[in-house]
Amino acid sequence: MKYEPWDPALAAEIIGRHASLDGATLPILHALQETFGYVDREAVPMIAEALNLSRAEIHGVVTFYHDFRSAPAGRHVVKLCRAEACQSVGAVELADHAKRRLGVDWHGTTFDSRITLEPVFCLGLCACGPAALIDGEPVSGLDAAAFDAAVAELRA
Amino acid sequence: MIRIFVPKDAQAVALGADKVAREVERVAAERGETVTIVRTGSRGLFWLEPMVEIETADARIAYGPVKPTDVVSLFNAGWLAAGEHPIRVGRPEEIPYLARQTRLTFARCGLVDPLSPDDYVAHGGYAGLKRTLEMLGRPEGQTAIVDEVKASGLRGRGGAGFPTGIKWSTVLLAEADQKYVVCNADEGDSGTFADRMLMEGDPFSLIEGMTIAGLAVGATKGFIYIRSEYPHAFRTMTDAIAAATKAGYLGSSVMGSGRAFTLETRLGAGAYICGEETSLLDSLEGKRGMVRAKPPLPAIKGLFGKPTIVNNVLSLATVPWIMANGAKAYADFGIGRSRGTLAFQLAGNIARGGLVELPFGPPLRELIEEFGGGTRSGRPLRAVQVGGPLGAYFPQELLDTPLDYEAFAAKGGMVGHGGIVVFDDAVDMAAQARFAFEFCAAESCGKCTPCRIGSTRGVETIDKVTAGIEPEKNLTLVRDLCEVMTDGSLCAMGGLTPLPVLSALNHFPEDFRRAPALMAAE
Numbered sequence: 001m002k003y004e005p006w007d008p009a010l011a012a013e014i015i016g017r018h019a020s021l022d023g024a025t026l027p028i029l030h031a032l033q034e035t036f037g038y039v040d041r042e043a044v045p046m047i048a049e050a051l052n053l054s055r056a057e058i059h060g061v062v063t064f065y066h067d068f069r070s071a072p073a074g075r076h077v078v079k080l081c082r083a084e085a086c087q088s089v090g091a092v093e094l095a096d097h098a099k100r101r102l103g104v105d106w107h108g109t110t111f112d113s114r115i116t117l118e119p120v121f122c123l124g125l126c127a128c129g130p131a132a133l134i135d136g137e138p139v140s141g142l143d144a145a146a147f148d149a150a151v152a153e154l155r156a
Numbered sequence: 157m158i159r160i161f162v163p164k165d166a167q168a169v170a171l172g173a174d175k176v177a178r179e180v181e182r183v184a185a186e187r188g189e190t191v192t193i194v195r196t197g198s199r200g201l202f203w204l205e206p207m208v209e210i211e212t213a214d215a216r217i218a219y220g221p222v223k224p225t226d227v228v229s230l231f232n233a234g235w236l237a238a239g240e241h242p243i244r245v246g247r248p249e250e251i252p253y254l255a256r257q258t259r260l261t262f263a264r265c266g267l268v269d270p271l272s273p274d275d276y277v278a279h280g281g282y283a284g285l286k287r288t289l290e291m292l293g294r295p296e297g298q299t300a301i302v303d304e305v306k307a308s309g310l311r312g313r314g315g316a317g318f319p320t321g322i323k324w325s326t327v328l329l330a331e332a333d334q335k336y337v338v339c340n341a342d343e344g345d346s347g348t349f350a351d352r353m354l355m356e357g358d359p360f361s362l363i364e365g366m367t368i369a370g371l372a373v374g375a376t377k378g379f380i381y382i383r384s385e386y387p388h389a390f391r392t393m394t395d396a397i398a399a400a401t402k403a404g405y406l407g408s409s410v411m412g413s414g415r416a417f418t419l420e421t422r423l424g425a426g427a428y429i430c431g432e433e434t435s436l437l438d439s440l441e442g443k444r445g446m447v448r449a450k451p452p453l454p455a456i457k458g459l460f461g462k463p464t465i466v467n468n469v470l471s472l473a474t475v476p477w478i479m480a481n482g483a484k485a486y487a488d489f490g491i492g493r494s495r496g497t498l499a500f501q502l503a504g505n506i507a508r509g510g511l512v513e514l515p516f517g518p519p520l521r522e523l524i525e526e527f528g529g530g531t532r533s534g535r536p537l538r539a540v541q542v543g544g545p546l547g548a549y550f551p552q553e554l555l556d557t558p559l560d561y562e563a564f565a566a567k568g569g570m571v572g573h574g575g576i577v578v579f580d581d582a583v584d585m586a587a588q589a590r591f592a593f594e595f596c597a598a599e600s601c602g603k604c605t606p607c608r609i610g611s612t613r614g615v616e617t618i619d620k621v622t623a624g625i626e627p628e629k630n631l632t633l634v635r636d637l638c639e640v641m642t643d644g645s646l647c648a649m650g651g652l653t654p655l656p657v658l659s660a661l662n663h664f665p666e667d668f669r670r671a672p673a674l675m676a677a678e
Contacts, residue, residue, distance in 0.1 A: 025442030
């Protein structure tokens with residue numbers, strides 16, 4: 001995934017584009033993260049100003065939701081499902097394997113900044129687990145070998 | 157021109173549907189065959205996905221599961237003329253898994269082009285809205301529509317099972333300058349995917365249902381709150397709203413009636429708690445997804461403080477069928493106080509996972525054994541969790557419980573959103589109980605103490621039990637904690653977490669006594 005470097009002018013433009021929506025905070029945060037790959041600290045007072053809210057309120061929203069990052073992720077993001085349906089077909093073992101293979105814990109990024117590993121609770125792919133979203137693409141029926149193959153492809 | 161239907165449902169894509177579609181296109185071009193590839197939703201027979209259907213003169217013929225490497229041999233076998241092939245499954249409607257279902261809400265899913273309003277109408281769509289508009293032209297029209305929904309016996313499909321018509325009637329009677337219809341598409345329960353399938357496969361049925369809801373109670377604006385874990389559903393839903401608006405089914409004059417209804421999608425941000433309706437409303441308003449105390453009910457003071465209908469995807473998407481076919485036709489299905497159909501979802505360690513829409517009432521065993529074909533691993537089934545992460549774990553002995561709201565509650569469980577997650581004998585139920593607490597700790601909004609603190613104490617106490625530290629004393633403590641959480645939590649998150657924990661403890665006590673007891677003096 002390719003992101004723009006942090007740019008306050010571009011951020012202001014994005015905020016302005018969404019500010020008139022009902023309940024604009026989440027749409028703005030999503031749009032910022034889609035552009036920059038994370039929500040920069042500097043964006044917080046800008047959003048507060050645009051929506052006539054306090055910085056504390058915006059900070060509270062950013063930190064409440066699992067999706068919003070405070071720093072850029074690795075080049076690729078692997079979201080591995082940890083929920084019950086995937087557990088019943090080996091997701092716990094797969095998660096242990098993934099952490100060992102990448103040398104990271106949940107939310108960690110590999111030393112080469114290539115891959116970030118994140119947990120996710122259900123992707124709605126529960127009939128054919130274990131499931132993952134790799135850079136937004138759904139993947140089913142994962143096991144250790146399939147995971148390694150997917151990682152090799154990301155590193156290629 | 158032969159039409160080839162390839163699903164673009166996220167589950168089918170996860171199994172390779174996009175690659176298959178590209179390969180079909182490539183091979184067809186190479187052979188000079190003129191074909192049109194239509195991307196549909198899924199029929200919900202996931203063990204056959206990607207399932208490709210060929211339109212012939214009298215029926216669609218399905219092949220599946222199709223791998224990209226099968227495509228050349230399928231063309232060689234003459235699949236464009238329904239030719240024989242080892243993976244030919246014939247007419248989808250004749251596959252027993254589908255033939256035995258009662259598809260009302262999911263009648264069109266997998267059949268139609270999800271982004272074509274014309275296709276929707278050709279398959280019976282917008283008949284319900286037409287009748288709604290006719291009823292509105294008569295005196296007491298709005299009341300008559302709400303009464304129709306009441307009479308159908310439809311109950312909230314999100315899990316709580318509250319009568320939909322009663323909710324609507326409260327909003328109708330509330331006086332306000334603005335009312336809203338909010339669709340809860342934050343389908344976070346593990347083992348459920350029906351909302352996702354419907355939004356990806358038949359989004360217009362949800363749009364039509366919300367439009368009917370809006371006209372019935374006098375709401376002119378609706379929002380669909382979709383979880384961010386469902387990027388495909390979000391895209392399809394957003395595109396379908398644009399298509400419906402362009403075709404005049406949404407906007408300032410719905411179907412030329414002069415009545416307004418508009419819709420917008422909103423993306424969640426990875427918080428399970430936002431599936432709780434008041435937390436969802438706070439999130440929609442741009443705040444932290446904190447649970448609100450009730451009363452006031454959202455039907456009186458909901459989104460931005462205005463009267464608001466908050467319904468699950470399937471509740472709303474079922475309304476068009478009810479309005480088109482009448483309340484009685486719907487209420488004729490089901491048993492007891494559970495009327496109509498429920499879209500059961502077979503998930504987890506299951507041989508034939510998928511969506512099974514049936515009238516309420518079949519025993520759990522029938523779903524798992526006859527539809528699901530037992531465990532995927534082939535090992536004996538040990539536990540089944542019904543109703544998501546807050547649902548109870550049932551052992552073998554309870555598999556004959558009929559699937560209806562009251563019968564399940566009587567056995568200490570809940571039908572919830574209809575998700576059925578099967579576990580084989582490799583499962584460690586103490587680990588599952590621990591996970592229930594861990595999940596609650598991670599996803600609690602933090603507003604009430606029993607949920608916020610209780611969940612963390614629960615993880616710690618289960619850990620002591622499994623480590624063999626005073627297991628009996630600590631198990632008593634877990635039960636005590638569960639009682640506090642059940643009685644003292646603000647919403648179902650903390651209030652129902654004890655369900656999986658206690659059911660694991662009651663039905664599988666041996667799993668909590670595996671560690672050798674440590675000496676207290678150590």
